[in-house]
Amino acid sequence: xxxxxxxxxxxxxxxxxxxxxxxxxxxxxxxxxxxxxxxxxxxxxxxxxxxxxxxxxxxxxxxxxxxxxxxxxxxxxxxxxxxxxxxxxxxxxxxxxxxxxxxxxxxxxxxxxxxxxxxxxxxxxxxxxxxxxxxxxxxxxxxxxxxxxxxxxxxxxxxxxxxxxxxxxxxxxxxxxxxxxxxxxxxxxxxxxxxxxxxxxxxxxxxxxxxxxxxxxxxxxxxxxxxxxxxxxxxxxxxxxxxxxxxxxxx
Amino acid sequence: xxxxxxxxxxxxxxxxxxxxxxxxxxxxxxxxxxxxxxxxxxxxxxxxxxxxxxxxxxxxxxxxxxxxxxxxxxxxxxxxxxxxxxxxxxxxxxxxxxxxxxxxxxxxxxxxxxxxxxxxxxxxxxxxxxxxxxxxxxxxxxxxxxxxxxxxxxxxxxxxxxxxxxxxxxxxxxxxxxxxxxxxxxxxxxxxxxxxxxxxxxxxxxxxxxxxxxxxxxxxxxxxxxxxxxxxxxxxxxxxxxxxxxxxxxx
DNA sequence: GTGCTAGCGTGAACGGCGTTAGCGAACGGT
DNA sequence: ACCGTTCGCTAACGCCGTTCACGCTAGCAC
Numbered sequence: 001x002x003x004x005x006x007x008x009x010x011x012x013x014x015x016x017x018x019x020x021x022x023x024x025x026x027x028x029x030x031x032x033x034x035x036x037x038x039x040x041x042x043x044x045x046x047x048x049x050x051x052x053x054x055x056x057x058x059x060x061x062x063x064x065x066x067x068x069x070x071x072x073x074x075x076x077x078x079x080x081x082x083x084x085x086x087x088x089x090x091x092x093x094x095x096x097x098x099x100x101x102x103x104x105x106x107x108x109x110x111x112x113x114x115x116x117x118x119x120x121x122x123x124x125x126x127x128x129x130x131x132x133x134x135x136x137x138x139x140x141x142x143x144x145x146x147x148x149x150x151x152x153x154x155x156x157x158x159x160x161x162x163x164x165x166x167x168x169x170x171x172x173x174x175x176x177x178x179x180x181x182x183x184x185x186x187x188x189x190x191x192x193x194x195x196x197x198x199x200x201x202x203x204x205x206x207x208x209x210x211x212x213x214x215x216x217x218x219x220x221x222x223x224x225x226x227x228x229x230x231x232x233x234x235x236x237x238x239x240x241x242x243x244x245x246x247x248x249x250x251x
Numbered sequence: 252x253x254x255x256x257x258x259x260x261x262x263x264x265x266x267x268x269x270x271x272x273x274x275x276x277x278x279x280x281x282x283x284x285x286x287x288x289x290x291x292x293x294x295x296x297x298x299x300x301x302x303x304x305x306x307x308x309x310x311x312x313x314x315x316x317x318x319x320x321x322x323x324x325x326x327x328x329x330x331x332x333x334x335x336x337x338x339x340x341x342x343x344x345x346x347x348x349x350x351x352x353x354x355x356x357x358x359x360x361x362x363x364x365x366x367x368x369x370x371x372x373x374x375x376x377x378x379x380x381x382x383x384x385x386x387x388x389x390x391x392x393x394x395x396x397x398x399x400x401x402x403x404x405x406x407x408x409x410x411x412x413x414x415x416x417x418x419x420x421x422x423x424x425x426x427x428x429x430x431x432x433x434x435x436x437x438x439x440x441x442x443x444x445x446x447x448x449x450x451x452x453x454x455x456x457x458x459x460x461x462x463x464x465x466x467x468x469x470x471x472x473x474x475x476x477x478x479x480x481x482x483x484x485x486x487x488x489x490x491x492x493x494x495x496x497x498x499x500x501x502x
Numbered sequence: 503g504t505g506c507t508a509g510c511g512t513g514a515a516c517g518g519c520g521t522t523a524g525c526g527a528a529c530g531g532t
Numbered sequence: 533a534c535c536g537t538t539c540g541c542t543a544a545c546g547c548c549g550t551t552c553a554c555g556c557t558a559g560c561a562c
Contacts, residue, residue: 012530012538019539036372040519052520054540062520121287121371121466148471176478183472200472200479201486207468208459215372217458220399221434221451227427228451235452263509263559270510291548303549305511313549 020058022048027069031113039066066117067140073114074143077107081150093157094242098233100154101206105229108210115214118144119207151206155199155240156191164241166194202236271309273299278320282364290317317368318391324365325394328358332401344408345493349484351405352457356480359461366465369395370458402457406450406491407442415492417445453487 009017026048031039041062042052059065084103088096108115158164169177172193180193209232212218213225222228237243260268277299282290292313293303310316335354339347359366409415420428423444431444460483463469464476473479488494 010530016538041521042519051541053522053542056521057539116372119372119466119468121367145471173478173482175475176482179473179475179478196472197482200469201483204459204463204483205456206459207463208455208457211462212455212458215370217370218451220396221447222430224426224430227424227430231424231427231448232452232455261559267509292550293548302512304513304551307550308510 023058024069024072035113071139071143073118074147078147078150093161094245097154105210108214158240159195166198169193275320275323286364322390322394324369325398329398329401344412345496348405356461359465409491410446417449420444
C-alpha cells in the first residue's frame with residue numbers, strides 16, 4: 001500500500017502530512033477537553049479554523065479519524081512505557097516491570113478520556129466488528145499489539161532471567177492449553193505455556209485494577225485507589241518472584 | 252420522597268406507571284438492538300409509536316432515562332444473581348459464590364450492551380460528576396450498591412462460616428488501612444480489615460477478567476475466554492479456601 | 503350533565519451532529 | 533500558459549436532544 005521512494009515528498013505532500021498531524025493533534029485536544037462524546041468532526045474542524053467537510057479530504061469518516069487517534073495514543077503510551085522501562089534503576093526486569101506497571105496506572109489516571117477510548121467500552125462502536133486486537137493491519141491493531149508486547153516482553157524477561165513458578169501444562173484445562181499453544185506459536189520466543197498463563201492472569205489483574213479505578217467503580221469503597229494499586233502490584237510482584245525489588249513510587 | 256398510601260393510585264396514575272415501565276422496557280430493547288449510541292430518545296419514541304417530546308412528560312432528559320435504565324439493569328442483574336445464589340447446591344457459601352461469579356460472567360457475555368453501560372466507560376458521560384457508586388439517593392446509586400452487596404455478602408459469609416487467610420492489619424499500608432477502616436464502618440457487620448482487602452482484590456480480578464473478555468481485550472491471545480475465566484475462578488477459589496467446592500459449569 | 507383543569511401527545515423549531523454533492527480557488531507539472 | 537489535481541468552502545439531507553405552544557381528553561367538582 002505505501003511505497004517508499006527515498007525522498008519523493010513534494011511540497012504538497014509535506015503540507016498534507018502536516019495537516020493530517022494537526023488534525024489528529026486537535027482531535028486529541030478536543031477529546032481531552034470535551035470527552036469522547038464531544039469528539040465531533042465539526043468540533044475538531046472548528047478548533048483549527050476549518051469546516052467539517054474539509055476533514056474528509058484526510059479521513060474517510062469520523063470513525064477513521066478516531067481510529068487513527070487511537071493508534072497514535074497506543075503508540076504514545078507505548079513510547080512512554082518503554083522510556084520508563086529503560087530508565088528504571090537498577091535495570092533488572094523485575095524493577096522495570098514494576099516501574100512500567102506503575103507508569104501505566106499513572107498514565108491512565110492522568111489521561112482519563114484517552115484511557116476510556118483505548119481500554120473501555122467506548123471503543124466498542126469505534127472498532128466495530130473488526131476486532132481491535134485482531135491480526136489485521138489497521139493502525140489501531142498494530143499499535144495495540146505493540147502496547148501489549150511491552151508487558152509481555154517484560155514478563156518474559158523476568159521469567160528467562162530469574163524465573164518464577166508457573167503451572168505445568170498438564171495442570172491447565174485442555175481447552176485453555178490449546179488456546180495458549182496457538183497463541184504461543186505466534187510469539188518470537190518459545191516459552192512454556194505456564195508463563196503465558198501467568199502473564200494473562202497478571203495482566204487481567206493489572207487491567208482490572210486500573211480500569212476500576214479510572215471508571216470510578218472502586219469509589220464505593222475507596223476514595224483514593226493508589227494504596228490499593230500498590231498493594232495489588234506488590235501481590236503481583238510476589239507471584240513473579242520480584243517482590244523484593246519492590247520500590248515505593250517516587251511521588 | 253415516596254409516600255406510600257395504601258391504594259391511592261388513581262387510574263391516571265396507574266396509566267402513568269405503566270407508560271414509564273413501557274418506556275424503560277423499550278429503551279432497553281433499543282439499547283440491545285442498536286447499542287449505547289443508538290439509545291436515542293427519538294428511537295425509543297419511534298419504537299413505541301410516540302414522538303420524542305412526549306417522553307419529557309416522564310423523564311427529565313435522555314440522561315435521566317438512561318439512569319433509570321441503568322438502575323433497572325442493576326436490579327435485574329442483582330435479582331438474577333441472588334436467584335442463582337439461592338438455587339446453588341449444596342447451599343454452602345463457597346458453592347454459592349462460585350455459581351454467582353459464573354452467572355455474572357454469563358450475564359455479561361450475553362448482555363454485551365447492558366454490561367458496557369453498567370461497567371464500562373459508557374456510563375462516564377451518563378452519571379457525570381456525581382459518582383455512580385457514591386452515597387447518593389439517585390436510582391443508579393442505590394441499585395449499584397445493592398449489586399455490590401451480593402458479592403460482598405457472599406465473601407463475608409465464606410469468611411464467617413469457613414474462614415480464609417487474610418492479611419493482618421499491620422501488613423496493610425497505613426493509607427490503605429485507613430480507607431478500609433472507613434469503608435468497613437459503613438457495613439452492617441464488623442469484619443477484619445483483611446477480609447475487605449481480600450474482597451476487593453478478588454472483585455478486581457473478577458471484574459478485570461469479565462471486562463477484558465466482554466470488551467474484546469483478550470482476543471489478542473484467546474479466542475474463547477471461557478476456559479481462562481474458569482481458571483481464574485479456580486484461582487480465586489484457592490485464595491478463599493473453597494477450591495475443593497469447585498464445580499465445572501453445567502453447560 | 504356541565505364546565506374546568508391537569509395531564510398528555512403533537513408539530514414546529516433551534517442548534518448540533520455526520521455525511522454528501524457541487525463549486526471555485528490555488529497549486530504542480532508540463 | 534495551460535490542465536488536472538487538490539483543497540476548502542457552502543448548501544443540503546437526515547439524524548439527534550431539547551423547548552415551546554397548541555389541542556385534546558380524561559377526571560373531577562358542582
